[in-house]
Structure formats: C-alpha cells, structure tokens
Amino acid sequence: MKALFVFPVRVCISVHILCLLIISPLFASKGIVSHLQFKEYSTLNGLPNNDVQTLFQDSNGFVWVGTKYGLFRYDGYGIQEIKSNLHNPSLLTSNNIQCITEDKLNRLWIGTDNGFNVFNKKTRAIEKIIIPKAKSNNIACILILDNDNALIGTENGLYRYQYSRQTFIELTAKNTAGVFNPTTVKSLLKDSRGDVWIGTWASGLYRLNPTTQKMYHYPPLNQQNSAHYIFEDSRGTIWVAGWSNGLHRLHLAANRSLTGFDTFTHDAHNPNSLADNLVYAISEDPLTKTLWVGGSVGLSITDAANPGKFINYQVHASPHELPAAEIDAVLYDANNNKMWLGSLGGGVIHTNTSKPFFQNNMTISSSRRVFATSIYSLYVDQDDCWIGVENHGVMRYSHDTDQYEEYNQIKEFGQIKSMSTVFDILKDRRSHTIYFASYSDGLYVYQKGKNVKNYRYTNCHFLPVNHLTALHQDNKGNIWIATKGGLGVMAPDGYRTSVALFAIGTNKVADPDIRDVITDHQNHLWMATSTQGIIRLEANPRALQQAKTHVYNPARGTLSAKHVLCLFIDSKNQLWAGTEGSGLCLYDPSSDTFVDKHLAYNLPGDMVSSIEEDESGNLWLGTNSGLVRVSSPGDDAATRIRIFTTGDGLQDNYFIPNSSCHFQHKLYFGSTKGFISFVPEELKNVSQNVNLQLTEIYIRGRKLSQLPADKRRKISAYSSEFTESITVPFEYNDVRIEFASLTYNNPLLNKYAYKLENRDDDWKYTDGTHRLAEYNNLPSGNYRFLIKATNENGDWSDVRLLNIKVLSPWWATWWAYTLYTFLLTLFAYYVWQDVKRRITLKNSLRIHVMEAYNKNEKERQMIVEVDNIRVPGSDEVFLEQAIDCVKKHMTDSAFGVSEFVEAMSTSKTTLYTRLKELTGMNLSGFIQSIRLKAACQIMQEQPGIRISDLAYAVGFNDPKYFSRCFKNNYGMQPKEYLKRYQPKTEREVL
Helix, strand or coil: CCCCCCCCCCCCCCCCCCEEEEECCCCCHHHHHCCCCCEEECCCCCCCCCEEEEEEECCCCCEEEEECCEEEEECCCCEEEECCCCCCCCCCCCCCEEEEEECCCCEEEEEECCCEEEEECCCCCEEEECCCCCCCCCEEEEEECCCCEEEEEECCEEEEEECCCCEEEECCCCCCCCCCCCCCEEEEEECCCCCEEEEECCCCEEEEECCCCEEEECCCCCCCCCCCEEEECCCCCEEEEECCCEEEEEEECCCCCEEEEEEECCCCCCCCCCCCCCEEEEEEECCCCEEEEEECCEEEEEECCCCCCCEEEECCCCCCECCCCCEEEEEEECCCCEEEEEEECCEEEEEECCCCCCEEEEEECCCCCCCCCCEEEEEECCCEEEEEECCCCEEEEECCCCEEEEHHHCHHHCCCCCCCCEEEEEECCCCCCEEEEECCCCEEEECCCCCCEEECCCCCCCCCCCCEEEEEECCCCCEEEEECCEEEEECCCCCEEEECEEEECCEEEECCCEEEEEECCCCEEEEEECCCCEEEEECCHHHCCCCCCEEECHHHCCCCCCCEEEEEECCCCCEEEEEECCCEEEEECCCCEEEECCCCCCCCCCEEEEEEECCCCCEEEEEECEEEEEECCCCCCCCEEEEECHHHCCCCCCEEEEEEEEECCEEEEEECCEEEEECHHHHCCCCCCCCEEEEEEEECCEEHHHCCHHHHHHHCCCCCCCCCEEEECHHHCCEEEEEEECCCCCHHHCEEEEEEECCCCCCEEEECCCCEEEECCCCCEEEEEEEEEECCCCCECCCEEEEEEECCCHHHCHHHHHHHHHHHHHHHHHHHHHHHHHHHHHHHHHHHHHHHHHHCCHHHCCCEECCCCEECHHHHHHHHHHHHHHHHCCCCCCCCHHHHHHHHCCCHHHHHHHHHHHHCCCHHHHHHHHHHHHHHHHHHHCCCCCHHHHHHHCCCCCHHHHHHHHHHHHCCCHHHHHHCCCCCCHHHHC
16 A cells, blocks of 8 residues: 655755655545544543454434443543442443343344343433353344344354244254254344345354255364454445455355455564454444554554455554553544444544645654754745744745755755744745844844844844844835834835834833734834733834824723734735734724634634635634634624634644744644645635533432432433423422533534523533523423534534423412412302401491480480489480490490590580589590490390400400400409390209
8 A cells, every 4th residue: 555645755874964854635545544633532541441352333323432340431531331330239230241232123232241221312221131042142243234123153153033023933953954053153244235244153154044044154264263353344345354364355146155364373483464363343443544453462454355465453573652561452433433442451543534635844854853843924925935943043944945944955055054944935026035033133134145134133233132032024015023112113115113112102112022013004114012902003114103002902992902912914904913812803993893703613722823814705713722713704694603723633732822824725734743735725625513411410310320220210201312391399399401412533522502592591511511591490391402513623503492380389389279279269168258247246236236225215314324423413414425426436446535525526625524424434434335335235245255456446456455455444354244134044043
C-alpha cells in the first residue's frame, strides 16, 4: 500500500537545518492507518474492569462493553452498569458476558457462560433463559434470524430458539441429514445473501441455507479444522480465523461452494506479516477499506481488497504503538467513523480513521538541534511561504525550488547572526518589500538581492521599543507598527514617527502593549491592547502626537474585555475583535460599542486569537478550543457555526494569536504544533447527524431505572431513552434529566440547550461537563421539556421532546375538591338553618315578653314596683314610659344609655335624676333590671329554654355576662332559677 499523495521533504545536512513535514489531506489507506492515535477507556477512566470480551453498538448508538464481570453501556461520558450484585444478586444468569446482539424490537440478547439473557431496552425487563437438558449453557455466540427465532451457539451444540414458545431445537445429524453433529460452536454469521455460516472449535466450517434448511460442511481450512471466527467484508468476501492457525480468505463459487482459500500467518522474519496466528476477532473499516484483525499480541491491519501486507500495532517492539495487547473485540462505529477495540486486560480503545480535513505542517528537528513547533506568524504569496517560528526567527518555503530554508540560509540575511521570534510579516503592496516584526530585535526589512536591514529604537525614531507585535498597511500606503510600548508609522513619502504616550481623557497612558492594529474605510485607526481594551484614533501620521483617542473597555461599558488579541474587518466592513476572556465581539456603530457575540453564537472556549474570511463570506476563528467556521456573521438569526478539533485532523485545538493568513483559495492558521492549511470550499458541506439521547431520568434523586418496578411503571412504561412522557407523583416532584450527544472523539466539546415550557422563559445552555437539567418542587401541571444538542463540530440536532405531568396532591385532586364542595354546602345549610332557628326563636321570645308585660298591666295601676320600690301615682306615667321604652328595645343588645336618653326625648341629667328618685337606680342599672325581670318572666313560661337563647332574647350579646348579672341581682344562676319551673318527673314527685 502506498500513499496517494505525499508532499516531498528535503533534508539538508547543515547544523542549522529545519524541515517541514507536509502531510497531504489526500491520504491513502496506508497513510491513515499507519499513523493512528488511540484513546483508552479503562479502569483509570471509570470502566469497572479491563477484561473486555465483546463490544457491540446498539441501534441507539450506545456502545456496550461485555466483560468477565458484567455488562456496561458507554455514552462517551460514563457507564451504566447491568450486572448481578449485592443489591440485585440474580439480575443476570451470569456476569461473564461473552456475546451481545440486538433484534429489531430493541431487545439485547446477551450470552454468558451460563445461559443467555434477553434485555428489553424499552422496558428494562430482563428474561433469564437456560437451555433445558443442554450439556452446557456456555453461550459463545447468538444469531438473530428474525423477531421470533435465533440460533444459539454453545460449548456443546447449536440450538434453534423460538422466543414466543420458549422452545429449543437442537441441531443434530437427525435434522441436518447427517451433516452436523453436536460440537463446540464459536461463531455465527448471516451473510449478505442470507446464508448462515457456522464456525466451530475443531469441527470445521458449516453453512446453512435458511430457505431449504440444508446444511453444508466445508473441507478443513487448517490442521486443527478450526473456524473460530467468521466475518464478511463489504465486498462479500468471507474471512475465517482459525485458532492458532492464522487468517483465511475464502474463494467461493456462485453456488457458495469452496474453490480455494488464502491463508495469512505470522512470519517472524517479515514485520509486515500477520502479528500472530492466534486471531480473536475481525472487522472492517469502510473509510480506509482495510481489514482489522485482533489477536493475542495486538492489532493487524491490511488492505481488504489486496491483503497480505499488514501494519501491526503492538504494545512493545513495534513502530506502531498500541496501548494494550490481546485484542479480542473489534467494532466499527458508523455513526462516528471510529474503530473500537476491546482488550483482555487493557479495557476499551478507540481511534478515528476519517480522512483529515486539513493539511498539517509540523516542524522536525535536525540531528543536532531541536526546534520549537509553535508558529507565531504566517505570510504566503505566489512566490514564497514565510513562517515565523518561536525563538528561531523566520523560515522560507519556495514554491519554485520546493525547499525550506532557515533565515541564516537565506543570503539576504547573511549579516544577521541571531533572530528572535517573528510576530508578524507584512509585504508592501507597492514596493514588494517584506517587513518582519520581531519579539526583541525591532523591525527587519527584506528586499530581494539586498542585505536585510534591521531597525531598532536606538537607530531610528519610528520605533518606541524593540518589542514589535503587529504590522498593518492602510489604503494610503502608510505602514503602522504596533509595539509593546507604543505605535510607530512609516509614510510612503518618507515621513516617520512614533508615539509612546496616549492621551485618554485627562489621563496619559504609557506602554499600552498594542497587540494588533488595523484601519477602516473611514480613516480610523484601531489598536487592540492587552491592558486598555481597544483604542481608536485618526489614521494621520502627521497628527499622531496630538491625536485624540477614543477608548473601548469594561470600565467605560463599551467592551467586555480589556485584553484584546486581534482585529479584523470583513467584506461587509464589519469590525470584529477577538479577545481573551470574552471571545468574539462585533462593533456596533449606532451605539459606538462592541457587542459580545461569543455566547450568542455559542462559540467554544473564551478566546478568539485570529480571524480570517473565506471567499463565501464565512469567518474562520482560531480559538483555544478549536477552529470555528461562522456562517452569515453579523446576522444573529441566520448565523451558523461549525467547530473543527483534533478529532477532525487538527494538530492542536489552541491557535496562536494573529498567526493566520489568506492566499488565493487557502487559509493558514498557526498553532503550538505547526500550522494547518486548507481550502474552505472543500469543507462547505461537511456535517454530521447528531445522536441525542436521554440517558437517565432521576425522580427525587433516584434513577428511574432503579426504582421498584411498580413505581417505575406508574411514572413511565418505558426506559429513559425511549420514553416520550412521564407522570410524576406530587411527592416526587424533584426531577432531573440527564442527556448525552453520542459522540466519542471529544464529547466534552458537545453543547446542549434545554428548556421546560411553563417554567423556563428561555433556552438554558450547558456543555459536556454538566449534562443535567434539574427542576425542584415542580407545581402540579403539564410541562414540555425540550432538549437539543450539538456534536463536537457544533452541528445541532433536532429538538427532543419529553412531556412531564406532575400529579396534584390528594388534597388538590378533583375528588378532594368535590368533597370540599359537599362539606361547604353542608356547612352553609347548617348555618342557614341555625340562623333561621334563631330568628324564629327571637320573634317568639319577643311575643312572650309583650304578653308577659300586658298580663301584669292591671297589677300596676297605681303603684309600679321595681325591685320592691313603690312609686307614687303622679310619677306612674313617666315610669311606664321608661319601662315601655326599654321593653321596645328588649332584644337590641346595642340599646344602651345613649340610645335610652335619645328615645325618651329628654336630657341625660333629667332622666337620670328622675329615675334615681323613683327607683334608686342609675340609667344602666334600670335598663339591666328591666331586661332581667323579662328574663325571669320568660323562664317561668318556657322552663326548657337555653340560657344562651334567653340572654340574646333580653338584649345580652354574651351569655356568660348575662349569667353573672343575673346572679348579682338574684343571688342564683339562671340555671338554678329555671329548675323551679321545670316539670318534675314521676320519680321526683315520689
């Protein structure tokens, strides 16, 4: 196998040589699979144990890991455990998981060393199945034929299992026309034609035609007659691994008869032979069209169409390093273009085999000198590519000679003995002179065929210091020089000056540490600084010393960050600022402020270090979390982003400030591990579906999957990933929802947005470090939980909906309100009846009072006796008037002295004087006496009356006060007085 394209590399023998390795984006399969980078997931990362025996990816995208000690589901962040343990000792028939497969009804079939289990992912129900009368229930393989039938391969035979009837039929010589005898079955495969292949430990290879039910036995492929593992590749080729006998490729006729086979074995003298003859597993990577063979000493990869030359990844003594040996499971992940490896003792390993989107360029050290790989500046034109390398000045790549030269190999730099890091490179549009801004050497000026000039602040007056950071040429030809200690300028007419002190309001700012400089179409000069934010002034070299400044920073509320790294004006004349801490900002002329766009665009990280624009108007941002493409920048409603990371072929996710350039159709960005180049148009349609799953629902702190079955079914009949609605009892109204975007390269880069309608006003955003939506004390009612997610590249998924119903507490249910209504109605009826009775009694008492007084009218003709006081007849009229007045208001508890005086139409003094003379009582005593006399009369006529009713009838509103007044006047309680007039029973009479 050979690379489709390899950029040539020339190495010079000089002690000062530095070369660049150019890795082409047009990798052939060998180019990719020979430089694989593996990631481990083991006990160090959270896997409960490292003895992985099988791997399987289900229809939801989860990766299932079968080990000797349990089954685990991996979602990119963590695992969910399914195994028998102290809390559930009989969950599975055994924890020793040997094979996993899935049917179309979302049921996992899990083979163990003691029977198999059918796990319904929707309901989380597990059926434990033991083959009756079988000599061994050690299940090595399971093949799903349809939704009701499966083949079960065991240590002692092959069985057809019918799920609906729970019946087993053993395949023997009797029902296979003498072809198949019970033996150890190790592998089952249903090929693209529908035929079933059966691999055995030492009885060879079989094929079953499901239509005719005819069984075929193939000739031995090896001395042991072993067919330990069977695999069919994308071309329909059948591969068979024999135990300790290497790898066989079958040649089959149209009728599937064997016409021959190739055998690939290990050759100790050939490093490109199969790594070992003991093969555990086989799979294919369709992206590279290679066959992956897992064995006892590592991984072997070969071209599936033209096998024979293997690339071997091993733990020791191999140029291709593998983190673990004994690869006994190989899995291709079509959703993420990944290959997964399961290792006995090494856990889970995975790698990405996608074709890189980017051309990576990284430095290589010579034999006598080690060079840094950090690229601080880039400039590319039709002739050369100039590269600023950390601590080693500048390098040049010539398109004509296809050679890379360090600065001291370029004749024009012959007088330059040493050169510090070059922070920026600029080519004069008019004179084609090239300027290099260095870290500590000032400015270098390059003209082809002439010695390079070096300007420092000591030999010129346009540099305030020697620490230069950026260069810019405006549309008038002025070259502006940003430095750590101020600003310099070189005008095309020869005028040159610098300024180190800027007037900002009433303050003078020295050494502003300018990081970038740019001019706009309105002749404004914008400077990005690390301490003052952004400074704007008029781009006039001759008025530079007196220029008025306008500052944008957090103190003035016009910019959210004071450390600004880069400035960029796009084709729409929009001014963008890349900052450290606040990311991307856009200048708004109407408000004269910079508006934060980082969170609005949901950009990764918090730093934008470089900005370029492609020919389609997209912005490309170098950040501290990858390379970002921003489509339709400035239009918030239409803006879309896509993130590229190391998982897409980048050397690093961190990009160095202002290390970027644009030439023709290509963009260039520098990082700490070299620089990348790419054609944006080639990445225009790069996108990927996002697989969003609800991984768990917590009810009052407990996982839904761990609740007792009866409670779980009341909340939802389905598991978290399948449920569309949950019904939550009011006492369990604390709900947490866990979610995951099933990507496995850099899952922490995934973004999530969620909201609970009727609770959240807007979307809430989070990332891979916090994948929980938490809602406590939810009031009863109906809610809609909406969740969407991105993958590592920023592609958004569709919105996933979960309906949540929180039940009302028992005291707020419809039947409770019905009971409340009934009781309230009953109470109202009782009150109404009581009021009605009181009114009737009050009227009756009023009548009795009137009759009582009329009955005694004759007895009071001449003398009126009030408390045994006799009144002469001359005052009888007045006294009767007073008695009648009180009698008319007998039941009115509010009738007192004031009302009495007013009713008698006299003054209080006159009334008091006359009643005192006639009765010896004051006004209130007189009223009380009349009331108590009336009470005595009523008790004589109604011995069964209640004291409270009596009190109300004679104008007392407090029965206790009435009883106290009665006792004070008559020396006994009203109850004692009543006893005198109550009819006696026969016993009492006797």
